[in-house]
Amino acid sequence: MSEAARQTLLRVNARLRGLLEEAKRALRGxxxxxTEEIQKIRQPLDEMTAIVAESSRLRRMQPDLEGQLELxxxxxxxxxxxxxxxxxxxxxxxxxxxxxxxxxxxxxxxVTAFRQTK
Numbered sequence: 001m002s003e004a005a006r007q008t009l010l011r012v013n014a015r016l017r018g019l020l021e022e023a024k025r026a027l028r029g030x031x032x033x034x035t036e037e038i039q040k041i042r043q044p045l046d047e048m049t050a051i052v053a054e055s056s057r058l059r060r061m062q063p064d065l066e067g068q069l070e071l072x073x074x075x076x077x078x079x080x081x082x083x084x085x086x087x088x089x090x091x092x093x094x095x096x097x098x099x100x101x102x103x104x105x106x107x108x109x110x111v112t113a114f115r116q117t118k
Contacts, residue, residue, distance in 0.1 A: 002062055005051055009068035012044040016075040019044075023082045026089075033086055041079065048072065 019041050026033035051058065058065050 005054075005058060005062070006065060006068070008047060008051060009065060009072060012048055013068060013071050013075060015044045016041075016072070016079065020075065020078055020082060023079075023086060027082070027085055033090075 019037070022031060022037065023033060023041075025031040026037070055069055059069060
């Protein structure tokens with residue numbers, strides 16, 4: 001598992017770094033973030049299940065993996081923070097859309113009332 005674990009850690013950490021950057025771009029309004037991006041994030045996390053389950057043993061038996069395991073842990077913390085920020089952004093967007101919908105409904109009612117007075 002030594003080389004396989006190392007390769008998985010390297011691949012997943014690189015993938016998560018890219019996905020985190022995409023998510024941060026979405027927060028800056030420079031990209032999109034939807035269910036497709038959630039699926040992209042889930043895949044590397046699923047791939048790490050076996051390694052995470054063995055992480056204590058791996059740290060003892062293969063200390064050279066320590067840095068990659070810590071990097072993965074750091075990515076998870078960043079991911080948690082970024083996803084919380086995206087959640088707030090999406091809730092704000094939802095509130096804005098609801099306000100726009102309410103305004104459109106009011107205008108529609110006003111137009112209907114105006115037409116009835118003719």
